Amino acid sequence: MTTHPRKGAGAGPANDRSLRILFVASECAPWVKTGGLADVVAALPPALVAAGLDVRVCLPFYRSLRPEVGEAPPVATVLGALVRKARLPSGIIAYLIDAPWLFGRDGGPYQDAEGRDWPDNAQRFGLFAHAAAVLASDETPLLWRPDIFHGHDWQAGLGPLWLKTGLPKPAPSVMTIHNLAFQGLFPPETAEALRLPPGVFAVEGAEFYGRLSFLKAGLHYADVLTTVSPTYAQEIQGEGQGCGLHGLLTRRRNDLTGIVNGIDDRVWDPATDPLIPARYDRDRLAGKAVNKEAVQRRFDLAADPGRPLFTMVGRLTWQKGVDLVAEVADRLVRAGGQLVVLGTGERGLEDGLRALAHRHRGAVSVRIGFDEALAHEMEAGADIFLMPSRFEPCGLNQMYSQRYGTPPVARATGGIADTVDGVGPGDCEGSGFLFDEATGQALWESIERALGAYRAPACWRRIMETGMRKDFSWAASAARYRALYHTLVREGEARAPA
Numbered sequence: 001m002t003t004h005p006r007k008g009a010g011a012g013p014a015n016d017r018s019l020r021i022l023f024v025a026s027e028c029a030p031w032v033k034t035g036g037l038a039d040v041v042a043a044l045p046p047a048l049v050a051a052g053l054d055v056r057v058c059l060p061f062y063r064s065l066r067p068e069v070g071e072a073p074p075v076a077t078v079l080g081a082l083v084r085k086a087r088l089p090s091g092i093i094a095y096l097i098d099a100p101w102l103f104g105r106d107g108g109p110y111q112d113a114e115g116r117d118w119p120d121n122a123q124r125f126g127l128f129a130h131a132a133a134v135l136a137s138d139e140t141p142l143l144w145r146p147d148i149f150h151g152h153d154w155q156a157g158l159g160p161l162w163l164k165t166g167l168p169k170p171a172p173s174v175m176t177i178h179n180l181a182f183q184g185l186f187p188p189e190t191a192e193a194l195r196l197p198p199g200v201f202a203v204e205g206a207e208f209y210g211r212l213s214f215l216k217a218g219l220h221y222a223d224v225l226t227t228v229s230p231t232y233a234q235e236i237q238g239e240g241q242g243c244g245l246h247g248l249l250t251r252r253r254n255d256l257t258g259i260v261n262g263i264d265d266r267v268w269d270p271a272t273d274p275l276i277p278a279r280y281d282r283d284r285l286a287g288k289a290v291n292k293e294a295v296q297r298r299f300d301l302a303a304d305p306g307r308p309l310f311t312m313v314g315r316l317t318w319q320k321g322v323d324l325v326a327e328v329a330d331r332l333v334r335a336g337g338q339l340v341v342l343g344t345g346e347r348g349l350e351d352g353l354r355a356l357a358h359r360h361r362g363a364v365s366v367r368i369g370f371d372e373a374l375a376h377e378m379e380a381g382a383d384i385f386l387m388p389s390r391f392e393p394c395g396l397n398q399m400y401s402q403r404y405g406t407p408p409v410a411r412a413t414g415g416i417a418d419t420v421d422g423v424g425p426g427d428c429e430g431s432g433f434l435f436d437e438a439t440g441q442a443l444w445e446s447i448e449r450a451l452g453a454y455r456a457p458a459c460w461r462r463i464m465e466t467g468m469r470k471d472f473s474w475a476a477s478a479a480r481y482r483a484l485y486h487t488l489v490r491e492g493e494a495r496a497p498a
């Protein structure tokens with residue numbers, strides 16, 4: 001490994017000042033968000049700052065950011081792009097890579113308004129990651145120079161590659177996998193088009209079965225790998241969940257750590273949440289009933305306090321087990337339940353849910369769309385949250401729902417297994433209802449167990465309270481990242497020549 005640039009005589013950055021970490025990601029709430037990645041990139045840096053680190057975030061300057069960021073003066077140029085400096089609402093400094101020919105367009109971060117991937121995504125995130133890597137090397141035009149490049153998901157994947165093979169005095173790098181299923185795969189000629197250093201398009205490099213994989217590049221070249229829960233860190237080393245990268249991940253298992261995400265408890269706290277009709281907490285639960293009625297009315301359901309209200313919020317995809325929910329919905333309604341779903345995703349699943357709502361007017365309701373405020377209302381108003389994910393690297397909604405006194409019925413996979421304490425049959429100990437098989441029948445049996453507990457108010461209250469008491473704050477996770485950064489920098493210093 002190349003030596004660390006900041007090595008001093010016996011006093012590296014770990015000793016004489018805060019470690020500087022550059023987060024490199026394609027999303028950050030509230031500016032740009034399609035999923036949990038944005039929440040993590042928004043919430044983890046302030047938690048790391050509270051733990052004594054100096055953290056900044058590097059993002060593409062999408063056109064949609066312009067009205068959000070306020071004044072963002074250019075502070076440098078890198079690879080022909082401007083680097084603008086802005087502040088996130090949390091106070092964290094953001095470097096925005098302003099390449100208007102790549103990011104100055106309407107539409108989403110990865111897709112156009114019709115949901116088609118931008119045809120130049122390789123160029124877009126190729127340049128983005130390369131520019132961010134430059135900022136973490138001797139070629140940086142900035143005075144603030146990071147001790148560690150921390151990339152997130154495939155969009156940042158080429159960063160570690162450039163740091164290891166094409167830049168002078170690179171910072172060591174960390175790659176975090178938020179979802180291994182998204183890999184950033186491109187045709188082989190992309191390697192040349194992006195002018196990647198010679199030799200990197202190889203099995204021992206960034207090649208994945210004849211294609212260029214941005215994620216594999218990150219996982220191959222980064223010094224340390226993390227993912228967002230200990231269970232997922234294990235699962236992705238197996239063929240079932242390894243998405244073809246299990247061999248590499250197994251080989252690198254000693255460099256791979258699972259650190260569970262926290263939740264932003266300034267945003268997700270039923271005691272202070274401005275987005276819900278009535279605030280409540282563990283000792284004053286009355287507000288929850290008000291929120292339930294509000295959801296029932298908003299979704300045109302019978303406003304009956306006694307009917308168990310189930311909810312689901314998220315991407316409507318195979319991953320999230322939406323088809324399993326559709327499979328059990330008739331039984332759920334027959335059992336007296338109500339169901340509301342909020343999400344966007346695969347057309348077939350959206351249509352299936354619409355048909356379901358049509359068939360069960362007054363008991364099932366579906367809102368296709370992305371609506372942050374409604375997500376809060378639903379977490380607050382529902383009795384039971386459904387999350388039958390086929391895989392779930394960490395998952396945030398199961399944590400939000402426990403926090404909001406809405407016990408989840410969820411599949412015991414990835415971060416769900418690490419953050420929900422399963423209630424045993426006939427028991428009231430635990431914070432949710434877990435099942436193993438990804439089948440409608442297994443989901444249904446778990447729902448039945450939840451309904452049994454729901455009909456025993458003292459038991460239900462105990463399960464709600466157990467979930468509401470759990471600590472999902474970022475502080476514990478931040479402490480683990482901090483330890484990992486310090487180890488990485490110390491190892492770099494130890495390897496550096498005197």
Ligand code: ADP
Nearest residue numbers: 035036314315343369370371372375395396397
């Ligand atoms: P993933 O990152 O796989 O999509 P997570 O559970 O980790 O799943 O995070 C999803 C985040 O996005 C949560 O904050 C969730 O509330 C939010 N979310 C997903 N879909 C919607 C939607 N349609 N409306 C509002 N919020 C949504």
